[in-house]
Amino acid sequence: MALSAKLQLRQSQALVMTPQLMQSIRLLQFTHTELERFVDEEIERNPLLERQDPADDAGRDDPEPSGADDGDAEWFSAGLDTSSETLAERLDTSLENVFPDDPGVQDRLGPDLALTWKSASGNQGQGDGGFDFETMAAAAVTLRDMVDEQIAFTFPDRAKALIARELADALDDTGYMRGDIGEIADRLGADRPTVEAVLDACQGFDPAGLFARDLRECLALQLRRRDRFDPAMEALIAHLDLLAKRDFVALRRICKVDEGDLIDMLGEIRALDPKPGAGFVASAAETVVPDVVVKPAPDGSWTVELNPETLPRVLVDQAYFAQVCTHAKSPADREFLSDCMQSANWLTRSLDQRARTILKVTSEIVRQQDGFLVHGIRHLRPLNLKTVADAIQMHESTVSRVTANKYMQTPRGVFELRFFFTASIASAEGGDAHSAQAVRHRIRQMIDEEDTSNVLSDDAIVDILRKDGVDIARRTVAKYREGMNIPSSVQRRREKRAMAGMEA
Structure with a gap:
């Protein structure tokens, strides 16, 4: 058999992760701060992108256009309109936002006109000088x-x-x-x-x-x-x-x-203080900004909305793109502008898809954990990523990225999305399984209700939980107790006796 070189053509299909697809997947797991930083970097690199502030949105509600370019720009919101309101209706049009406290504006107006402008905007009190001294606080002592x-x-x-x-x-x-x-x-x-x-x-x-x-x-x-x-x-x-x-x-x-x-x-x-310096202000406290807001609806269900504060808005300036394209002579310039437009369009689509995915996942979480929202932590259901992924027909890894480092504001407080995913503990009577988080809460509640004459051992806690329908082992109770930094029954008994003697 003679050996010879041949050239053959074959067709095959394969999944390929393009750089833009990989970046879109990364956007899902970005926190609010990371997303803001990423958008700022994209705006700095791309001349066709511009950040849209809520105050600017309010200014665009003017029925008379202020310039010829206002009607030529294409606006994209990174958020998802979850209600029947339009974008303009959801924007805050108060004087505080129409006339923001912009240092650049004050520099252009000058010190005297800036003071008059701030007083007319209504953000400063009703005093003769335009300042409300009651709203001014002294700097905290560090x-x-x-x-x-x-x-x-x-x-x-x-x-x-x-x-x-x-x-x-x-x-x-x-x-x-x-x-x-x-x-x-x-x-x-x-x-x-x-x-x-x-x-x-x-x-x-x-x-x-x-x-x-x-x-x-x-x-x-x-x-x-x-x-x-x-x-x-x-x-x-x-x-x-x-x-x-x-x-x-x-x-x-x-x-x-x-x-x-x-x-x-x-x-x-x-009576001593183990942290004598903790009473002073060391650094500015970071406030957790929820990504999703859950509110009760009039019909008894729940309304799930995205927090507009965590949704960056960007503008793709189509008019500027058309103007610059007419002056682009070399192929390199035209290719650069084309890449910028493709990147801008990709960013707006990716931000919108990210918002839709977050809303879809959190809506399913709210549906699964309705009992917790109504009755409290004892009704928290066992839930895993696969259950949510199958319900909304998404991949489990996508749900994992969405729930990473994101928070939900509910009538019961602000919780990380991962809080709602807990392990399952079987029922002693063959009924529905119990959430591990709910069992931990039940153990802590029983220990908090102890007195000096009735300190529960781990075996006693197991017996009580099994009577309530929770099939749990003693070593699991010990693991949960140690995870909550709760000492053993012997140590708790000594401490309660000592406390009783001090009170006497």
């Missing part, structure tokens, strides 16, 4: 502000003040000093005893307990401030591990005190 002020009064020597500020830089949000004394001394060119002396002085700052290096030192500083750091209390502080285990017998032996004195000492420990 931990570093408090420490810097005490450093200035405590260390007149500039070298020691420099060391103190270096130690202050090592403070965490709770007031603990996390730096290494030797490393700070080497970096500043100072000897270790000098740095330790400055640290001792800083540990006398208010509030008591600042600049401690661990919990024991923090509590000891506060007890010294109260003149209560006697040998018995020093022994108790040195054995906080036994206190965490509720081993009061060993503590009485180590501290050489009777039960009454130990109860008094525990009461003093409870």
Whole structure:
């Protein structure tokens, strides 16, 4: 048989992940902040894209067009119109949005006209000067502000003040000093005893307990401030591990005190602050913005809407594209403009598809967890990604991406979408399965209702749950209890007896 080279043509079908398809899949799992950042990057790269603000939308409701280009632009909303209202009807047309607090506008108007403009917009109170001083709040005092002020009064020597500020830089949000004394001394060119002396002085700052290096030192500083750091209390502080285990017998032996004195000492420990710096403002608090809002409907069902604050709006400027195309002479310029238009159209379609997918998935979650929304966590049903994916005819991986790092606002609070997906625990009577989250809540509820004479063991909790129709093993109860940081029945009994003695 002779060997020869041949050329054959074959047709085949295969799924190919294009770069744009991969990017569309990534958009699903983006959080609100990540999506905003991505849109800003696309707008910076693409001259045909422009962000649309709600205030600009309100300004476009003017019946008389302000320019020839207003009617030529094609507007896309990244959100999904979930009601019968139009886009213009859903936009806020209040004076605050029509005349936003734009520094650029104020610069163009000048200081005098800007003040008049802000007063006419109605956002500032009704005073003669146009400002409502009741709405103005003083800046919150931070931990570093408090420490810097005490450093200035405590260390007149500039070298020691420099060391103190270096130690202050090592403070965490709770007031603990996390730096290494030797490393700070080497970096500043100072000897270790000098740095330790400055640290001792800083540990006398208010509030008591600042600049401690661990919990024991923090509590000891506060007890010294109260003149209560006697040998018995020093022994108790040195054995906080036994206190965490509720081993009061060993503590009485180590501290050489009777039960009454130990109860008094525990009461003093409870009155201390383990995080003395937590009461100050360390950084701006990040507010969780829900992606979906669930409200009760008049007919008894639920209305699921996307939060417009999490839906970026972009503008594809068709008029600018047509104008620039007439001046594009070289093939490279025309190809660049074509790529920009394709990218802009892809972005608007992808954002709209992302919004539709989120709405579809969350609507099914609300339908599955209707009992939780009506009656509470004890009626949370077991649910997994595959159940939702099969119901809405999507792939399970798509549902997983949609529910990642997204939140839903319900009448019962704001929950992460993953909260509604819980494991299933079989029913003891052959009925519907129980949600693991609901069982955890039931275990915590039973333990919270305990008293000194009736502390439930894990076996007793198993018996109660089985009477309620929950088929659960003792090791599962122990795992759930430990996951909620609930001590064993022996430790809880010791703690309740100690608490009862303190109250007596």
